[in-house]
Amino acid sequence: MKRRIFLYNAVVVIVALTALLIVSGVVIRNVNDHYLQRPPLVDDNVPKAQQTMTEWIAAPSSWEALSGQLQDLGYSLYVSLRGAEVYSSMAPIQIDLLHQLPPSISWPAGEPAPLWMGGVLVIGMRSGPYTILAMNEPNMPKVFGRQRVQTEAVLLSVLIIGATAIVVIVLLSMLSTHFQLKHILRPVNALTDAARRIESGDYSHPVDYKGQDEFTAVCAAFEHMQQHLLREREKNAAYERARTDLVAGISHDLRTPLTSVKGYIKGLRDGVANTPVKQKQYLDIAYRKACDMDVLLQRLFYFSKLETGNLPLFPVHADLGAFVRGFVRDTAGELEQRGGEFLIKGAPAPHPVRIDTEQMYRVLSNLTDNAIRYTGTEALVLTLTLWRERDMEHLRFADNGCGVPEAHLPHLFEQFWRGDQSRGGQAGEGSGLGLYIVKYIIEAHGGTISARNDGGLVFEIALPCEEEESHA
Template sequence: MKRRIFITNTIVVVLALVALLLISSEVIRRVSDHYTSQAPPEEDPGAAQAAELLESWEDSGGWQELNLQLEALGYHLYAARDGEEVFSSLSPLQSDLLRHGGIPASWPEGEAAEMWNGAALLVGIQSGGYTLVAMSRPDLPEFFGQQRPQAEASLLSLLIIGAAAILLIVSLSLISTHFQVKHIMRPVNALADAARRVEAGDYTRPVGYGGQDEFTAVCAAFEQMQHHLLEEREKNAAYERARTDLVAGISHDLRTPLTSVQGYLKGLRDGVASTEEKRAQYVDIAYRKACDMEVLLQRLFDFSRMETGSLPLSPERADLGEFVRDYIRSTEGELAQRGGRFVLRGAPAPHPVRIDTGQMGRVLANLMDNALRYAGAEPLVLTLTVWRGGGTERLRFADNGRGVPEEQLPHLFEQFWRGDASRSGKNGEGSGLGLYIVRHIVEAHGGTVTAWNDGGLVFEISLPCEEELYA
């Protein structure tokens, strides 16, 4: 845009100056040709009579009488003595022509002579110490209603040309400015219209400016902003729907174990459990249901701290293989009670990492809980494989269940997301937060987590190697 304005203004000025130069040269040439084309008359009868009058003049004054006689012949008198004017009946134009044309230093003594100065015929004589000149009426073209000398006509021509050039420059500038403003206002108006649409809540219509200038980037940035706002609005709408679903889901998830706890405690209170074995069974079931509620509330608590950026993370040096073995030892009894078992592979070699063992334990707990709820395998087998690959430490967590529909895999780690069959699995509860928390904790450690189907659902966690990052 700046280059276009600069080029346009330069072209306007150059064109105006070129036009001024060409027109000035042509006008001055024509004026000069017109004046230089003036030729003396071939024969002027009055010139001879004027010469006789000047030759018969005696040094006794009588300028008025001589002038009247000359005027009758079409001439005017000019008299000087020692270069000082003593009488003149010349018009201002004749005086100017005489002054610029010059008077010969010496006229013939006692005998008149003729001279053509380009505009008038001069008849002069030296007599008695006086210089007498009879000048005919100038034969000059009229310029603006009157006869003018060449210099004056040229000056007036230049002034007129200058005024015309100024008018031309102003006119071209106005025309150029009009088109430039029109061109500039196109994207400005397009942006203003787009801003009004955004204010009205319409983020779908593009700015619609197809130019290639500085405004192109601005319009592209505005459209990118619109796209971002549209995505944020859709994301917020989906987020709000998910929150609504979460409230309903939490109500269901808490109600189910709470109802079981209340039922079994009521059975104990009412004596339904009449034997020690049955009472122990009731207490055990109530305890497990209370633990389920604790897990759900812990996930909600963790989610709240993640949303506020206050989830604690205290990484320390650890061996990933040893950490996995410790986790299996501490939870294999619980998994066995729920009909499952662990299989550990590839762990013996050193696998140095820097992790928060508490938070990573929560990752494995969430993955195990997800498998217990949705794998649908009898018996459930969880295979954990630890190895080093590509400069990172890897942990694969796989079950032998039914997997997840391929179209649902990209959504597994989204907050509040639940598949269509999320409540048909074992125990039926699910907050839609477990795998979201898994991804958040793993990424907080500088790692990544992915999922795919391979004879069941497989999660692969990749963590930075401590030897490479902290050596």
């Protein structure tokens, strides 16, 4: 755009100067050519005019009579007395030419003498106190309605040239401004149209501008913003669909255990469980189903806190190895009831970290629950391996299942994502929040978590080492 504006302005200046030079040359040349034309040096009426003026001196009459005789010969009369005009039949141009006569000129007394000046012939003499001059008609162009001397004609020519140049410059400037505005407004109009489309919810059309100037980057940034808004809208739409699916899934997942709880309680109330053994069995089943509902509600509760940013952390100094062993000790019995077991590997060296023990307990619980639901093996083995690498403490949580398709690995930690059918789970199980909550808690501790297939599904957690931070 800068180059285009500079080019337009340069063209305007060059064209205006060229027009000025052309007009100046034409006008000045015509004026000079006309003024340089000379009448014949020999005028047949010169002797007659001299004789008429001489005879008038011998027998003076009125100035009008002398003027009439000279006009018959093509001359005009001018009479002055000691420099003051007494009589004149000359035209304004002839008066202007007389004023150009040198003041030092001395006319002879009683003998008319001719004087050639700038294209006219002046015959002059003195008669007593009077100065009598006769001048033929000057051969000069008419400028603005009358004949003018060369200096005046040149001055008017310069004025004409200047006025012409001004008109040309103004016209060229208007033309240049029109084209510049046309080029400048093209991307502006394209951005305006795009903004209106976005306002109306249309993100599908790109910004219609293909120029190569400063506006190209602006239009590209606007296009990038439009694509980002489109992706965000699609993502939000997907989230809304996922929320709807979540509500439907939670409703389904809650309905099943709730129906079971109601059925077994009704069996107790109606006396179907008429022995102590049956009553205990009914109560145990109702309790487990109620615990399943509590897990679902707790996940919804945690998700609500995550969405609003109201999940507080209360980190304390802890040993990651001791924490993992404590978790295994608390949950090993429940896992054994489901046909699984824990294995802990790693050096007994200390693994100091700063964690919120309640939230980290939930992390391991969600990973365990995920493995129980989706591993797809009867003899489940969960292997927890601890090690330290540089300033990070690592925990490897691996199962012995069939893993997940590689295409699903990047989506495991997305909220509402339910790829359970690929890992042997049944449709409708899970809320799609367990691993999302895990990732949120780990990152809130300043750590990272990743997933990969290695003889089953493997989660690797890395947390900052507390000793490294204290010595930093």
